[in-house]
Amino acid sequence: MTLRCRQLVQSRINVVHLKRVCVGLVVATIVSACGVTARIEPYKQTSSVINDGEQIVILARKHHATHETEPDFIDCISDSLADGRDGLLVHSSTEFEDKLYPWFEPSLAPLTTTELAELLDRPGVLAEVEATGVRFVVWLDGSTDRTASGGGITCAAGVGGAGCMGLAWWEDDARYDATVWDLQEMNSTGTIYADFLGRSVMPAIIIPIPLIARPRAAACRGLTDQLRYFLTTPFGYGPEPELG
Amino acid sequence: MRISRHATVLRCLFGVLASTSVVGCASVVTVEAEFPPPLVEELPVRVGLIFDEELTEYEIFEKIPRQATWTIHLGSANELMLRGLFEGMFLETRSVDVLPLTSTDLYRLDGVIHSELEKFEFEVPITGRDEFVEVWMQYRLRLYEPGGTLITEWPVSGYGKAELGNKEEALNRATVVAMREVGAAISTRFAKQPQVEYWLQERRR
Numbered sequence: 001m002t003l004r005c006r007q008l009v010q011s012r013i014n015v016v017h018l019k020r021v022c023v024g025l026v027v028a029t030i031v032s033a034c035g036v037t038a039r040i041e042p043y044k045q046t047s048s049v050i051n052d053g054e055q056i057v058i059l060a061r062k063h064h065a066t067h068e069t070e071p072d073f074i075d076c077i078s079d080s081l082a083d084g085r086d087g088l089l090v091h092s093s094t095e096f097e098d099k100l101y102p103w104f105e106p107s108l109a110p111l112t113t114t115e116l117a118e119l120l121d122r123p124g125v126l127a128e129v130e131a132t133g134v135r136f137v138v139w140l141d142g143s144t145d146r147t148a149s150g151g152g153i154t155c156a157a158g159v160g161g162a163g164c165m166g167l168a169w170w171e172d173d174a175r176y177d178a179t180v181w182d183l184q185e186m187n188s189t190g191t192i193y194a195d196f197l198g199r200s201v202m203p204a205i206i207i208p209i210p211l212i213a214r215p216r217a218a219a220c221r222g223l224t225d226q227l228r229y230f231l232t233t234p235f236g237y238g239p240e241p242e243l244g
Numbered sequence: 245m246r247i248s249r250h251a252t253v254l255r256c257l258f259g260v261l262a263s264t265s266v267v268g269c270a271s272v273v274t275v276e277a278e279f280p281p282p283l284v285e286e287l288p289v290r291v292g293l294i295f296d297e298e299l300t301e302y303e304i305f306e307k308i309p310r311q312a313t314w315t316i317h318l319g320s321a322n323e324l325m326l327r328g329l330f331e332g333m334f335l336e337t338r339s340v341d342v343l344p345l346t347s348t349d350l351y352r353l354d355g356v357i358h359s360e361l362e363k364f365e366f367e368v369p370i371t372g373r374d375e376f377v378e379v380w381m382q383y384r385l386r387l388y389e390p391g392g393t394l395i396t397e398w399p400v401s402g403y404g405k406a407e408l409g410n411k412e413e414a415l416n417r418a419t420v421v422a423m424r425e426v427g428a429a430i431s432t433r434f435a436k437q438p439q440v441e442y443w444l445q446e447r448r449r
Binding site for chain 1: 279280281282283284285376405407421424425427428429431432
């Protein structure tokens with residue numbers, strides 16, 4: 001009798017324990033499903049660095065029909081680069097485009113450094129660029145797009161109350177290229193490729209609980225850090241190679 | 245008597261509701277922007293500018309099925325963009341009203357430009373994956389001799405798009421982008437039009 005009682009209590013404890021483990025596993029799975037996977041590939045081909053008093057400007061590539069870098073992403077990169085103790089001098093994009101109007105409009109903006117050299121040869125353009133104090137132009141290309149979504153949530157309401165049940169998920173891909181041009185050396189300093197994939201989930205057990213990943217914000221932070229390092233460190237990534 | 249009063253009240257209520265819903269779906273946009281002067285080499289000619297009412301009070305009204313009615317006021321933006329553009333492109337500009345020019349202006353000006361906004365098309369997405377408001381517009385520029393003879397006419401178009409957020413603001417931004425594109429085309433390609441090139445050569449002599 002005592003033995004049977006012990007076995008019964010133990011099995012109940014095991015069931016309760018098992019339930020907790022199961023709930024824990026489900027919660028952990030859902031939480032771990034939400035997150036951002038980052039990939040950044042920087043490539044610097046010159047040893048140019050920004051000097052005191054020199055400015056940079058962040059411009060969006062606008063000639064694509066399918067996508068365009070979001071204005072608030074440009075603002076995010078510009079503000080973040082200018083922020084902090086080691087902030088860089090960032091020229092306003094709108095002001096730069098206005099001062100050099102119409103040469104940086106989507107249909108006329110130079111696509112290569114050769115075209116840039118031709119543009120700077122035009123009367124008055126070089127003088128205007130020099131007056132802005134801008135040495136580096138950072139061309140941002142890319143956008144954040146929804147690449148996949150699935151699942152579903154069903155909600156119902158009645159006299160006794162209301163509630164939802166289900167699981168929805170979606171993926172946003174923030175993919176950007178930052179190409180840096182040196183207006184002094186008239187060459188391309190290099191490129192930084194950033195791909196931030198964010199998966200968000202929203203489980204609903206009576207109430208929906210949104211666990212949202214923000215890949216665009218993460219891309220802004222990641223790209224800003226890389227750009228800062230890129231513009232302030234010769235050869236950017238590792239010591240300068242020894243020659244001879 | 246009582247029934248007819250109730251009917252009148254109901255009709256009034258219905259009228260108010262109907263007009264509210266109609267007003268709620270109507271979007272009015274007055275295009276506002278500042279247009280920078282072009283950074284181009286000044287052409288050594290003096291031109292008169294004709295901006296008639298059709299251009300300076302340009303307004304487009306469009307009813308889009310299942311969406312809304314749009315009223316877009318573009319007149320003042322038209323004049324602001326074109327006047328600033330021409331002032332930066334030519335040695336001297338002056339407003340004129342009619343062609344042929346009066347004897348006072350006849351010998352002071354080398355030519356007259358008449359601008360017209362010929363087409364304005366736009367698209368505001370309702371649903372789906374479209375994320376941009378798009379605008380396409382086409383102006384027609386006519387260059388005349390001071391005596392009123394047509395030298396050439398040139399259609400020049402511009403396209404602009406803006407990320408969809410607030411629909412009215414996005415339409416304003418897309419229109420401004422399209423207008424800046426038009427300005428870019430005029431300021432960089434006007435002197436390259438064959439008849440204009442010849443006209444400029446004649447004036448230089």
